[in-house]
Amino acid sequence: MKNAIVDIKDVNKIYGTNHVVKDLNLQVEEGEFLTLLGSSGCGKTTTLRMIAGFEEPTTGSIKVEGEPIEDKEPYERNVNTVFQSYALFPHMTIFDNVAYGLRMKKVPKKEIKERVLEMLEMVQLAGFEKRYPSQLSGGQKQRVAIARALINRPKVLLLDEPLGALDLKLRKQMQLELKRLQKKLNITFIYVTHDQEEALTMSDRIAIMHDGVMDQIGSPTEIYERPATKFVATFIGETNVFDGTIRSIENGRAVVSIENGEITSSGSVEEGVEKNTGFAVNEFVTVSVRPEKMHFSPEPVDGFNVPAMVKDYIYVGSVIKCIAVLPNGNEIKMEKLAGEELPAIGEKIFICWVPEDAVLIHSLDNRFYQSMENIKLA
Amino acid sequence: MISMTKKRFREKTLPAAIMVGPVTLWLILLVAVPLIYILVMSFCSIDEFYNVTFHFTVDNYKHLADASYIKIYVQSLVIALLTTVICILVAYPFTYIIARTKSRFKSLLYMLVIIPFWTNSLIRIYGWKSFLGTSGWLNSVLMKLHIISQPLDLLFKQGTTVFGMVYCLFPFMVLPLYTAIGKLDSTLLEASSDLGAKGWKTFLTVVLPLTASGIFSGCIMVFIPCLGYFFVSNILGGGNSDVIGNLIERQFKSGNNWPLGAALSIILIVITLVLVKLYQKTGGDMDSLGV
Amino acid sequence: MGRKARLRTKSVFGKILCGIVYIVLFLPIAVVVVNSFNATTSKPYLTWKGFTFDWYFKLFDNTSLLTAFGNTMIIALVTTILATIIGTLGAIGMYKYKFKGKSVIDGLLYIPVVIPEIVMGISLLTVFAKVSIPRGMLTLIIAHVTFCVPYVIFNVRARLSGYDISIEEASMDLGANRFRTFWEVTLPVLKPGITAGALLAFTLSIDDVIISYFVNGNTMTYPLQVMASIKSGVAPDVNALSSLILVGTIIFVILTQGNLFKKKMS
Numbered sequence: 001m002k003n004a005i006v007d008i009k010d011v012n013k014i015y016g017t018n019h020v021v022k023d024l025n026l027q028v029e030e031g032e033f034l035t036l037l038g039s040s041g042c043g044k045t046t047t048l049r050m051i052a053g054f055e056e057p058t059t060g061s062i063k064v065e066g067e068p069i070e071d072k073e074p075y076e077r078n079v080n081t082v083f084q085s086y087a088l089f090p091h092m093t094i095f096d097n098v099a100y101g102l103r104m105k106k107v108p109k110k111e112i113k114e115r116v117l118e119m120l121e122m123v124q125l126a127g128f129e130k131r132y133p134s135q136l137s138g139g140q141k142q143r144v145a146i147a148r149a150l151i152n153r154p155k156v157l158l159l160d161e162p163l164g165a166l167d168l169k170l171r172k173q174m175q176l177e178l179k180r181l182q183k184k185l186n187i188t189f190i191y192v193t194h195d196q197e198e199a200l201t202m203s204d205r206i207a208i209m210h211d212g213v214m215d216q217i218g219s220p221t222e223i224y225e226r227p228a229t230k231f232v233a234t235f236i237g238e239t240n241v242f243d244g245t246i247r248s249i250e251n252g253r254a255v256v257s258i259e260n261g262e263i264t265s266s267g268s269v270e271e272g273v274e275k276n277t278g279f280a281v282n283e284f285v286t287v288s289v290r291p292e293k294m295h296f297s298p299e300p301v302d303g304f305n306v307p308a309m310v311k312d313y314i315y316v317g318s319v320i321k322c323i324a325v326l327p328n329g330n331e332i333k334m335e336k337l338a339g340e341e342l343p344a345i346g347e348k349i350f351i352c353w354v355p356e357d358a359v360l361i362h363s364l365d366n367r368f369y370q371s372m373e374n375i376k377l378a
Numbered sequence: 379m380i381s382m383t384k385k386r387f388r389e390k391t392l393p394a395a396i397m398v399g400p401v402t403l404w405l406i407l408l409v410a411v412p413l414i415y416i417l418v419m420s421f422c423s424i425d426e427f428y429n430v431t432f433h434f435t436v437d438n439y440k441h442l443a444d445a446s447y448i449k450i451y452v453q454s455l456v457i458a459l460l461t462t463v464i465c466i467l468v469a470y471p472f473t474y475i476i477a478r479t480k481s482r483f484k485s486l487l488y489m490l491v492i493i494p495f496w497t498n499s500l501i502r503i504y505g506w507k508s509f510l511g512t513s514g515w516l517n518s519v520l521m522k523l524h525i526i527s528q529p530l531d532l533l534f535k536q537g538t539t540v541f542g543m544v545y546c547l548f549p550f551m552v553l554p555l556y557t558a559i560g561k562l563d564s565t566l567l568e569a570s571s572d573l574g575a576k577g578w579k580t581f582l583t584v585v586l587p588l589t590a591s592g593i594f595s596g597c598i599m600v601f602i603p604c605l606g607y608f609f610v611s612n613i614l615g616g617g618n619s620d621v622i623g624n625l626i627e628r629q630f631k632s633g634n635n636w637p638l639g640a641a642l643s644i645i646l647i648v649i650t651l652v653l654v655k656l657y658q659k660t661g662g663d664m665d666s667l668g669v
Numbered sequence: 670m671g672r673k674a675r676l677r678t679k680s681v682f683g684k685i686l687c688g689i690v691y692i693v694l695f696l697p698i699a700v701v702v703v704n705s706f707n708a709t710t711s712k713p714y715l716t717w718k719g720f721t722f723d724w725y726f727k728l729f730d731n732t733s734l735l736t737a738f739g740n741t742m743i744i745a746l747v748t749t750i751l752a753t754i755i756g757t758l759g760a761i762g763m764y765k766y767k768f769k770g771k772s773v774i775d776g777l778l779y780i781p782v783v784i785p786e787i788v789m790g791i792s793l794l795t796v797f798a799k800v801s802i803p804r805g806m807l808t809l810i811i812a813h814v815t816f817c818v819p820y821v822i823f824n825v826r827a828r829l830s831g832y833d834i835s836i837e838e839a840s841m842d843l844g845a846n847r848f849r850t851f852w853e854v855t856l857p858v859l860k861p862g863i864t865a866g867a868l869l870a871f872t873l874s875i876d877d878v879i880i881s882y883f884v885n886g887n888t889m890t891y892p893l894q895v896m897a898s899i900k901s902g903v904a905p906d907v908n909a910l911s912s913l914i915l916v917g918t919i920i921f922v923i924l925t926q927g928n929l930f931k932k933k934m935s
Contacts (some may be wrong), residue, residue, distance in 0.1 A: 393847060409781060545693070598783065602784075623879075643792070
């Protein structure tokens with residue numbers, strides 16, 4: 001592991017009775033693009049604001065470059081923020097907005113001018129120096145906000161849903177541009193968003209937060225392919241989840257019984273770095289299978305005997321989405337390529353997949369029972 | 379944890395105290411305390427040298443029921459009511475026109491309402507006195523034109539006082555109305571007439587309800603001051619149309635019975651409180667009173 | 670009557686009404702201005718005795734009038750500065766911080782606005798008398814600040830309603846401490862509200878009669894001087910001074926653009 005430039009240890013944030021961030025531990029590596037991903041109210045913005053110094057952790061510590069920052073004011077911290085609302089100074093020109101940080105540091109005027117012009121060039125806003133924020137479009141304001149933060153050459157740049165207010169096309173363009181800037185300047189980015197697609201496109205690593213808890217941290221591939229919790233599985237991309245109990249683990253195959261029958265996944269008892277390892281017979285688990293990995297067959301196949309009925313087809317360009325209903329009424333989604341032969345609507349099928357394509361997830365219920373046992377033992 | 383409390387002090391407590399402290403102190407010492415003191419004083423007596431002594435008495439309040447006083451209260455309320463009604467009747471159509479005109483002089487028309495009020499109000503009231511007096515401009519002109527043979531006696535009537543009050547308080551009706559009417563969405567008027575409402579019906583069902591807030595704040599800003607504007611009735615009413623303000627002024631300036639004056643001002647305070655409560659009940663926004 | 674004709678009569682009536690209102694608004698001012706050129710020298714200075722500029726020169730020999738006017742200006746200036754500082758800080762503080770008793774302060778704020786001025790005047794008078802503060806410039810300034818502060822606060826508050834507090838965080842984030850942030854960001858952004866409040870405070874202070882009447886002691890202000898001279902008839906030199914003030918304010922308004930005043934009053 002490279003140096004942790006931001007080190008968050010056992011941080012809790014409580015407002016009155018509202019526990020917003022729970023036991024957060026997070027190490028951000030130097031030069032990486034880390035995204036805090038989660039739905040609104042999950043504590044991601046609060047985490048960001050604690051790093052920036054606008055909020056105080058209730059307990060725990062935050063270190064930047066190895067130094068605790070509890071006693072540092074926001075203006076003494078070597079981090080800068082890009083705000084969701086841009087927070088440009090309405091009474092200052094673009095030049096003055098971007099120059100603000102340097103002016104506060106008493107950088108000589110000549111140098112300020114050079115650096116501001118260079119920075120505006122970099123965010124493609126050369127020639128806009130004399131305008132006021134109210135005269136810019138949303139995307140341009142965004143670039144000014146980024147330029148204003150980056151010109152200070154911070155160790156860490158915090159971005160709070162910076163693209164939230166832009167339309168889709170501009171958003172896509174700005175995502176690439178931000179990524180380019182980050183690589184070019186080699187600054188650590190901590191990026192907050194609720195948009196999973198944005199997170200998958202831009203990040204080196206993603207930390208998924210849910211109800212104040214960080215569920216998982218990992219590369220986009222890891223998160224997508226090996227979700228650690230049911231929440232992560234359902235939050236990132238589309239997936240089908242089945243709750244059940246492991247009946248047997250043999251020859252690298254785990255058979256899971258669910259409400260409507262049996263399904264199979266790869267699995268082993270031994271702990272390992274690979275996915276689906278470290279599971280026990282009779283454990284409560286969630287099985288997650290992506291729609292594109294789902295298959296159907298007219299007859300039950302080995303290890304699968306869950307029937308379903310085809311309900312509808314939705315044509316999305318080259319892909320056809322198939323919706324089928326399980327006997328308990330739950331819907332499952334499959335993705336098929338156009339041109340494949342498909343059963344008719346109303347036809348009965350059996351669902352299946354390659355066992356290696358399924359992901360086993362320790363169920364939260366399971367953890368609950370385990371902790372209950374620990375309490376009993378104690 | 380000590381550093382935390384210190385930080386909290388530096389971040390919240392200290393700036394809050396610096397910012398809110400002065401205004402808090404000021405309002406408590408110079409608004410709350412004086413009003414409480416007036417209340418206390420209204421129960422005090424005076425000695426033979428007219429000094430206030432802290433002997434509890436309700437005599438001042440008994441005095442308030444004197445027939446001569448009651449006559450003034452009624453007169454005062456009538457004057458205030460008339461003034462308010464006239465202000466609405468004149469200011470509403472007037473403001474409606476200047477607030478909705480498409481003329482390029484719109485802001486000039488608005489400024490022309492404000493400009494007269496930069497000349498001292500006493501001077502302007504005095505201007506009216508010299509205009510309306512027996513040897514004033516109006517009478518001179520009318521006599522020169524042989525329309526009248528005797529100068530008209532226009533001053534020192536209740537009507538003159540009401541006129542003066544209307545004149546002084548007119549902008550306080552215009553300003554909230556201007557804001558309320560200016561906010562009117564003209565598509566609503568179009569919608570109303572599109573739906574078949576006649577002009578006056580649109581006015582009653584759409585315009586009036588939507589601008590009612592402006593009328594209410596205007597009423598508060600006109601009615602209440604009327605009760606206290608003693609100088610208007612002094613100059614134009616010549617003692618024939620006193621308002622409650624005149625009674626109070628006399629107790630503090632010539633009568634020297636401060637406790638009685640204090641009791642009289644309690645009447646004004648009570649009326650104000652009642653009207654403001656009513657105003658809030660109708661959904662009135664207190665901030666729009668501070669035009 | 671056709672639709673067009675109806676509309677036309679309506680607009681004619683409207684114009685007549687507006688015309689009358691403006692005439693009535695300006696008539697007493699016209700009287701004042703005309704009388705300032707009246708050559709009469711006998712009380713009550715109403716009969717027209719010919720045109721003269723004399724009063725505009727004699728004005729400068731009337732020391733009591735000039736002193737009163739000077740007092741008014743000093744009081745208005747000091748009041749404006751104090752009320753603007755106290756009011757601006759208060760408005761921002763009440764916007765940013767939550768504290769106990771805030772609603773009480775809020776309520777107290779409306780009192781000077783709605784209560785009849787005479788009650789403000791006598792209540793301040795009784796307190797000044799009780800704590801034996803000699804009445805004069807000091808009590809006048811204190812009283813004026815008291816009724817001006819709420820108006821400053823309302824104006825600043827109106828500006829704060831569209832204020833994005835994150836620009837202060839942005840400023841601190843970029844290395845400005847609290848004081849610099851206040852100075853470089855908060856104040857400039859609120860400036861229009863603050864100026865409007867200050868101008869309103871200044872006009873209110875200059876024009877105040879009733880409250881000053883009770884707390885002035887022996888100190889005369891220009892409105893009080895006018896009040897004292899009204900019984901015997903206002904001398905044309907007072908009219909001359911009033912005319913000069915009016916011209917002065919109009920020039921001031923034209924120079925500083927009408928916008929500010931428009932905002933302050935609406």
